[in-house]
Amino acid sequence: MVLGDLEESLRGTIRKIANAVTVDGKLIKEIVRDIQRALLQADVNVRLVLELSKKIEKRALEEKPPSGMSNREHVIRIVHDELVNLLGETKDLPIKKQVIMMVGLYGQGKTTTCGKLATYFKKKGLRPALIAGDVHRPAAYDQLKQIAEQVDAAFYGDKNEKDAVKVVKDGINKLKKTSDVIIVDTSGRHKLEDNLIEEMKNIFHATKPDEKLLVIDAAVGQQAGSQAKAFNDAVDITGIILTKLDGTAKGGGALSAAAEVGAPIIFIGTGEHPSDFEKFDPTRFISRLLGMGDIKTLLEKAEESMKGKDAEKTAKRLLSGKFTLKDMYEQMDMLSGMGPLSKIADMLPIGFSGKLKKVDMNTTQDKLRKFRVIMDSMTEEEMENPNIIKSSRVKRIARGAGVENRDVKELLRYYNMTKKMMKGLSGNRKMRKSLMKQLQFDT
Numbered sequence: 001m002v003l004g005d006l007e008e009s010l011r012g013t014i015r016k017i018a019n020a021v022t023v024d025g026k027l028i029k030e031i032v033r034d035i036q037r038a039l040l041q042a043d044v045n046v047r048l049v050l051e052l053s054k055k056i057e058k059r060a061l062e063e064k065p066p067s068g069m070s071n072r073e074h075v076i077r078i079v080h081d082e083l084v085n086l087l088g089e090t091k092d093l094p095i096k097k098q099v100i101m102m103v104g105l106y107g108q109g110k111t112t113t114c115g116k117l118a119t120y121f122k123k124k125g126l127r128p129a130l131i132a133g134d135v136h137r138p139a140a141y142d143q144l145k146q147i148a149e150q151v152d153a154a155f156y157g158d159k160n161e162k163d164a165v166k167v168v169k170d171g172i173n174k175l176k177k178t179s180d181v182i183i184v185d186t187s188g189r190h191k192l193e194d195n196l197i198e199e200m201k202n203i204f205h206a207t208k209p210d211e212k213l214l215v216i217d218a219a220v221g222q223q224a225g226s227q228a229k230a231f232n233d234a235v236d237i238t239g240i241i242l243t244k245l246d247g248t249a250k251g252g253g254a255l256s257a258a259a260e261v262g263a264p265i266i267f268i269g270t271g272e273h274p275s276d277f278e279k280f281d282p283t284r285f286i287s288r289l290l291g292m293g294d295i296k297t298l299l300e301k302a303e304e305s306m307k308g309k310d311a312e313k314t315a316k317r318l319l320s321g322k323f324t325l326k327d328m329y330e331q332m333d334m335l336s337g338m339g340p341l342s343k344i345a346d347m348l349p350i351g352f353s354g355k356l357k358k359v360d361m362n363t364t365q366d367k368l369r370k371f372r373v374i375m376d377s378m379t380e381e382e383m384e385n386p387n388i389i390k391s392s393r394v395k396r397i398a399r400g401a402g403v404e405n406r407d408v409k410e411l412l413r414y415y416n417m418t419k420k421m422m423k424g425l426s427g428n429r430k431m432r433k434s435l436m437k438q439l440q441f442d443t
C-alpha cells in the first residue's frame with residue numbers, strides 16, 4: 001500500500017465530512033486542521049501545507065456547491081482538487097522509438113527501474129533494450145544483465161570497458177536496428193559530485209538521449225526537491241521517477257517537493273518487482289488515496305442515516321409533547337407526507353389513528369402551503385408560544401399573510417389538535433416505547 005498512514009488519515013477526514021450532520025465553518029476548520037496534520041506527518045513542506053489548507057478553507061467556506069451536488073460532496077471535491085494541484089503536472093512518455101537515459105544518486109533504484117521501464121514499453125508493443133552504462137561497479141553489469149533476462153529485453157554491456165561514453169555509444173549502435181526503446185543505465189555516487197556530473201554530461205552529449213529521467217528514492221522526503229533541482233541544472237532532466245513509495249511514510253514530501261521543481265513526475269515505483277510500477281497520475285493517485293471510489297456510497301449512506309436522524313428527532317419531539325409552531329413549520333413536509341406523523345398514525349390503535357388521520361386527511365398540500373405563509377407572518381414569540389395569539393394578533397397575522405382571519409384560526413386549531421394528540425401519546429409510556437421501537441429508534 002502506498003503511503004499507508006497518509007491514506008488512513010485522509011480517509012478518516014473524508015469520512016468525517018461524509019458523516020457530518022451539517023457542513024459548517026466549524027467542521028471546515030476541523031477538517032483543514034486534520035489535513036494539515038496528515039500532510040505534515042507525511043513530510044509535505046510546511047509552506048505548501050499552509051498554502052493548501054488556506055485554499056481549501058477559503059473555497060469550502062465561500063464557494064457554493066454546483067447544482068445537484070451536496071455540501072458534503074462539494075467540500076470533498078475541493079479537498080480532492082487541491083491535493084491534486086499539490087502534486088503538480090505529469091506527462092506521458094511518448095510511445096515511440098527513443099533513447100532514455102537514467103540518472104540519479106547511488107541506490108535510488110535506477111537499475112531496477114530500467115527493468116520496469118522495459119516492461120512498460122514491452123506492454124505497449126515496443127522492443128526494449130538495456131545498456132549497462134554503470135561501468136564503475138562490476139556488480140552493476142550483472143544486475144542489469146539479469147534484469148534484462150527477467151523482463152525479456154535486449155542487453156548490451158562490456159565488463160572490461162571503463163569508458164562509460166564508449167559503452168553507451170557502442171550499445172546504441174549495436175541495438176538501434178533491433179530495438180525501439182533503448183534505456184541507458186548509468187552509475188550513481190553517494191553525493192552529486194563533479195566527476196559524476198562530468199560523466200553524465202559526456203554521455204548526454206555523445207548520445208543525445210530523448211529523455212533524461214531522474215530516479216529518486218521517495219524516502220529522501222523533501223530532499224527530493226533539491227536533488228531534482230541539482231540534476232536538472234546539470235543535465236536538464238525531462239522527468240522524474242519516484243521509487244520505493246511502498247516503503248516510506250515520507251512519500252508526501254518527495255512527491256510534492258519533486259512536483260515543485262518543474263520537471264514532471266512520470267512514474268512511481270511501488271516495489272522491487274518489474275511490475276511494481278505505475279504511471280503517475282495525480283488525479284488517480286489522490287482519488288485512490290482518499291478512497292474516492294467509496295465516497296459515493298459513503299455519501300449515500302450518510303444521507304440515509306441523516307434522514308433517519310431527522311425523523312428520529314422529529315418523532316422524539318412530537319412524542320415529548322413539547323411541540324411548538326416552529327417545530328410544526330420545520331417539519332411541515334414530514335407532517336404532510338410520509339413523515340413520522342403518518343407513520344405513527346398507521347401504528348396507532350383505531351381510535352387514536354382515526355382522529356389523527358382525520359386531521360391529516362383534511363390537510364391538503366395546498367392548505368399546508370397556506371399555513372406556511374401564515375406562519376411566516378408570525379413573530380418568533382408567537383411561533384414558540386402560540387397560545388398568546390388572540391384576536392388582535394390573528395388580525396395582524398392574517399393581514400400580513402394576505403389571508404382571512406379564519407385561515408389563521410384554522411391553523412391554530414390544526415396545531416392544537418396535533419399537539420394534543422402528541423401529548424396523549426407521550427403520556428402513555430408503554431405506547432411511546434412501542435412506537436419508538438416500531439420506528440426503530442432508541443427510546
Ligand SMILES: Nc1nc2c(ncn2[C@@H]2O[C@H](COP(=O)(O)OP(=O)(O)O)[C@@H](O)[C@H]2O)c(=O)[nH]1
Binds near residue numbers: 188
Ligand atoms: N521496495 C522497493 N524497493 C526498490 C524499488 N526500486 C528499487 N528498489 C530496491 O532498491 C535497491 C537499489 O536499487 P538499484 O536499482 O540497484 O539502485 P541504483 O543504484 O540507483 O541502480 C535494490 O535493492 C532494489 O531492489 C521500489 O520501488 N520499491
Ligand SMILES: [Mg+2]
Binds near residue numbers: 110140
Ligand atoms: Mg544501478
